[in-house]
Amino acid sequence: MDVVFSCQLVSAVRQYIITQPTTLSLKSKQKIILWENVKDCPVLSGSAVERPFPECSGLKKEEKEKMSDRPRIILRKGEDRRVRSGHLWVFSNEIERPDNVPAGLVDVYGNGGAYLGTGMFNPHTLLAVRLLRHGRFQDFGEYLEKQIEEAIRLPVRQLREGDAAVRLIHSEGDGLPGLIVDRFSHWLSIQITTRLMEEYRKTILDILNRMLAPQGIRTDNALPARLTEGLSTDQDEFWGDVPETLTVPVGGAMMRFPFRAGQKTGLFLDQKDNVRALAKYFSGQRLLDAFSYVGGWSVGAALANAASVVGLDNSINALECYEENLSPFASRISVSTIRADFFDWATKALHKREEFDVVVLDPPAFIKSRKKKEEGLKGYYTANELAASLVRPGGILVSCSCSALLEWEDLFGILRNVLRKKKKTARLIYQGRAAADHPRVLAMPETDYLKCVALVL
Known part of the structure; x- marks a missing residue:
C-alpha cells in the first residue's frame, strides 16, 4: 500500500473538496492520505473531510x-x-x-x-x-481592534450635517456579540452583555478612546441579559465628562435626552429611518405619540408640519425632555403632553370618544423571554386594539415592536385579529425595520428585531 503525502496531491484534494457538496472519502485504490503526514494543512482530518x-x-x-x-x-x-x-x-x-x-x-x-x-x-x-x-x-484583542475599526468605518455610520447620533457597533451584526456602542456627538454609550466582552472591557474602552477620543463614556450595566451570562448588574460606570442630559442634532432637529441615567443607551436610534420615511404622511394631521419617550416621532411630525402632537409617557423626565424638544415648533403647531399609563388613559379616552388622525404605538418590549411570549402577545394585542380604536376612519395607525421574539407573522396576526374584531379594513402602506446603522445577519431572523408597520384604517 502506497503512502501519498505530496503537497500537490493535498492541493488537488482540497480543490476537489471545495467543489463537492458531499463528504469525500480519501481512501481510494490502495492509497491513503495519512493525517500525521499532512498535519500542517488542516484541510484533511482523519479519513474523511466535509469541508475545508x-x-x-x-x-x-x-x-x-x-x-x-x-x-x-x-x-x-x-x-x-x-x-x-x-x-x-x-x-x-x-x-x-x-x-x-x-x-x-x-x-x-x-x-x-x-x-x-x-x-x-x-x-x-x-x-x-x-x-x-x-x-x-x-489573538482576540487584535480581532476586537479589527472588527471595531471595520464597524466604525461603515459608510452608513458617518455623521452627517444635522445628525450627530449613530449606532457604531451592533453586536452580531458587526461580528462583536454582546457589544453595543452608540455615539452621540462627542460621547459614547456602551452596553456589554456577554462574558468574554466583559473580560475585555478595558481593551474595548482603550480601542474606542484611541480611535474616537470621546469626551465621556457611559457603560450601561443594568441589563437583564447580563444576568443570563452570569454578569453583575451593578451601577453604571462612567469615564470622563458624562452629563445628566445631552442635546444633539438628530434627523435635523435638536434632541435632548437623559444620558447619565437614560433608558438603554439614552436615545432610541433604531427608529430613525422609519420616522424619516413616514413623517411626510403626518403633514396637517393630529398625532398621538404613545410611549413617546423624548419625542422622536413627534419631532419628525413637527418637522413635517403636523397640526398637533400629543406625547404620552409615564416618565416625568422623558416628558420634560419631550417638551423641550418640541418647544421650537410650539409657535406653529399645538404641543401637549400626558403623563399616564397608556392602557388606562386610552380606555378612558375611548369612553370620551377621542380620535386622532395618526396614532403611533411604539411601546417597550412586551416579550422578555420565550416563557412569557403568550403574556407578551396579549399585551401587544390589547395595545393595538386600543390604538386602532383611537384612529379616525381614514387615519393612520403606526404599530411597532422591538421584541425580537415577536416575529413578523405574530405582529400581522395581531393586527388582523384586531381589525376583524373592530370590523375594520386596512391598507398596509409601509413596513420598516431597524435603521441602516443597525445591520442584521441575513441567516439570523433573531437580529431582525424591530418591526414597524403603517396602516390606513
Missing part, C-alpha cells in the same frame, strides 16, 4: 500550534445545518461533548470533524456559543 477550514492558509506554524490548543466544541450529528447556513448561535442542547470546556474562546466542529468557526463559549447558558467572523484567528 476557512482561512487555514497563510498562517505561521507557531500560530497554528497556538490555535490548536484552543478548546473544541463538537456538535451533535445533524446539528450543524443552521450554522452552515450562516447562523451564528449554537445552543447547549446541540453540543455533543461540552464537558470540562471552560468559558472563553472555542473552536466549533461538526460531528464529522469539519471546522465550523471560532466563537465565545459560556457553559452556563442555553445560548452556549456565539460564533465570530473570519474563521480562525490568533
Whole structure:
C-alpha cells in the first residue's frame, strides 16, 4: 500500500473538496492520505473531510500550534445545518461533548470533524456559543481592534450635517456579540452583555478612546441579559465628562435626552429611518405619540408640519425632555403632553370618544423571554386594539415592536385579529425595520428585531 503525502496531491484534494457538496472519502485504490503526514494543512482530518477550514492558509506554524490548543466544541450529528447556513448561535442542547470546556474562546466542529468557526463559549447558558467572523484567528484583542475599526468605518455610520447620533457597533451584526456602542456627538454609550466582552472591557474602552477620543463614556450595566451570562448588574460606570442630559442634532432637529441615567443607551436610534420615511404622511394631521419617550416621532411630525402632537409617557423626565424638544415648533403647531399609563388613559379616552388622525404605538418590549411570549402577545394585542380604536376612519395607525421574539407573522396576526374584531379594513402602506446603522445577519431572523408597520384604517 502506497503512502501519498505530496503537497500537490493535498492541493488537488482540497480543490476537489471545495467543489463537492458531499463528504469525500480519501481512501481510494490502495492509497491513503495519512493525517500525521499532512498535519500542517488542516484541510484533511482523519479519513474523511466535509469541508475545508476557512482561512487555514497563510498562517505561521507557531500560530497554528497556538490555535490548536484552543478548546473544541463538537456538535451533535445533524446539528450543524443552521450554522452552515450562516447562523451564528449554537445552543447547549446541540453540543455533543461540552464537558470540562471552560468559558472563553472555542473552536466549533461538526460531528464529522469539519471546522465550523471560532466563537465565545459560556457553559452556563442555553445560548452556549456565539460564533465570530473570519474563521480562525490568533489573538482576540487584535480581532476586537479589527472588527471595531471595520464597524466604525461603515459608510452608513458617518455623521452627517444635522445628525450627530449613530449606532457604531451592533453586536452580531458587526461580528462583536454582546457589544453595543452608540455615539452621540462627542460621547459614547456602551452596553456589554456577554462574558468574554466583559473580560475585555478595558481593551474595548482603550480601542474606542484611541480611535474616537470621546469626551465621556457611559457603560450601561443594568441589563437583564447580563444576568443570563452570569454578569453583575451593578451601577453604571462612567469615564470622563458624562452629563445628566445631552442635546444633539438628530434627523435635523435638536434632541435632548437623559444620558447619565437614560433608558438603554439614552436615545432610541433604531427608529430613525422609519420616522424619516413616514413623517411626510403626518403633514396637517393630529398625532398621538404613545410611549413617546423624548419625542422622536413627534419631532419628525413637527418637522413635517403636523397640526398637533400629543406625547404620552409615564416618565416625568422623558416628558420634560419631550417638551423641550418640541418647544421650537410650539409657535406653529399645538404641543401637549400626558403623563399616564397608556392602557388606562386610552380606555378612558375611548369612553370620551377621542380620535386622532395618526396614532403611533411604539411601546417597550412586551416579550422578555420565550416563557412569557403568550403574556407578551396579549399585551401587544390589547395595545393595538386600543390604538386602532383611537384612529379616525381614514387615519393612520403606526404599530411597532422591538421584541425580537415577536416575529413578523405574530405582529400581522395581531393586527388582523384586531381589525376583524373592530370590523375594520386596512391598507398596509409601509413596513420598516431597524435603521441602516443597525445591520442584521441575513441567516439570523433573531437580529431582525424591530418591526414597524403603517396602516390606513
